[in-house]
Amino acid sequence: xxxxxxxxxxxxxxxxxxxxxxxxxxxxxxxxxxxxxxxxxxxxxxxxxxxxxxxxxxxxxxxxxxxxxxxxxxxxxxxxxxxxxxxxxxxxxxxxxxxxxxxxxxxxxxxxxxxxxxxxxxxxxxxxxxxxxxxxxxxxxxxxxxxxxxxxxxxxxxxxxxxxxxxxxxxxxxxxxxxxxxxxxxxxxxxxxxxxxxxxxxxx
Numbered sequence: 001x002x003x004x005x006x007x008x009x010x011x012x013x014x015x016x017x018x019x020x021x022x023x024x025x026x027x028x029x030x031x032x033x034x035x036x037x038x039x040x041x042x043x044x045x046x047x048x049x050x051x052x053x054x055x056x057x058x059x060x061x062x063x064x065x066x067x068x069x070x071x072x073x074x075x076x077x078x079x080x081x082x083x084x085x086x087x088x089x090x091x092x093x094x095x096x097x098x099x100x101x102x103x104x105x106x107x108x109x110x111x112x113x114x115x116x117x118x119x120x121x122x123x124x125x126x127x128x129x130x131x132x133x134x135x136x137x138x139x140x141x142x143x144x145x146x147x148x149x150x151x152x153x154x155x156x157x158x159x160x161x162x163x164x165x166x167x168x169x170x171x172x173x174x175x176x177x178x179x180x181x182x183x184x185x186x187x188x189x190x191x192x193x194x195x196x197x198x199x200x201x202x203x204x
Contacts, residue, residue, distance in 0.1 A: 052080040052125070053203040054176070058114055060133060060168075063193040074114055077203070080125050083117035089134070092161060110134050110163060118174065125174040129182060130167075131196055137162035137189075164189075168196045176200045 055077050062070035078084045089111015096104050112133050119126040170182035183196040 049120075054078055054080070054118065054125075054174070055201040055203055056116065057199040057201075058086070058116075058131075059179075059195075059197045059199075060112070060131070061195040061197060063195060064191055069192070072112065074112065076116070078116060078118055080118045081120050083115065085116075086112070086114040088112055094161075108163070110136065110161075126171065127174045127182075127198070127200075128171045129196075129198070130169050131183075132165070132167050133194075134163050134165040137164045166194060168194075170196070174200050176202050 056075060058074040060072045060074075061068055074086050074088075076084050076086055089109050091107040092110050093105045094108055096106050112131070114129065114131045116127065116129045119128060164187075166185065168183040168185065172180065172182060177199075179197050179199045181195050181197050185194050186192075187194065
């Protein structure tokens with residue numbers, strides 16, 4: 001009889017110990033869940049890089065004999081890691097078919113387009129810039145094209161403008177507070193040189 005009592009006491013002890021361990025483990029699990037919900041130590045920190053904004057001033061210079069004869073200015077604000085596009089110009093109608101009535105024509109964009117992207121490279125910023133510049137080779141052609149009696153462009157000389165085009169591309173490490181010449185090209189039809197310049201200013 002004593003032996004049976006001793007055996008039952010051992011069994012009850014083992015069962016009670018197992019219940020206590022299970023209850024303790026459940027309490028630890030509940031505490032961990034509460035800590036995560038409250039944003040405690042178990043929450044993985046997320047690294048967020050501060051925004052780095054810049055003001056960019058672009059200048060396209062036309063030089064002759066070392067002297068500036070013309071310049072055009074464009075500006076934009078841009079954050080590091082982002083891109084922006086500046087576009088300004090005129091849509092010029094060009095006749096594509098004279099046999100049809102009314103005459104068929106399509107439009108050509110004449111002006112300036114600048115696409116710029118600032119790339120994060122650790123503590124440095126790399127600027128990737130692409131510019132397309134087009135204008136009228138003859139100043140007299142910069143006016144509005146004449147229209148014929150049927151409302152379509154006339155066949156006068158203004159409907160066949162001579163367009164001068166340039167593409168300027170460059171990738172460089174961005175420096176602030178001083179002008180940087182990104183690209184410099186010579187005009188093959190004259191003694192003039194074109195320079196694409198940018199000045200970056202950090203906003204904060």
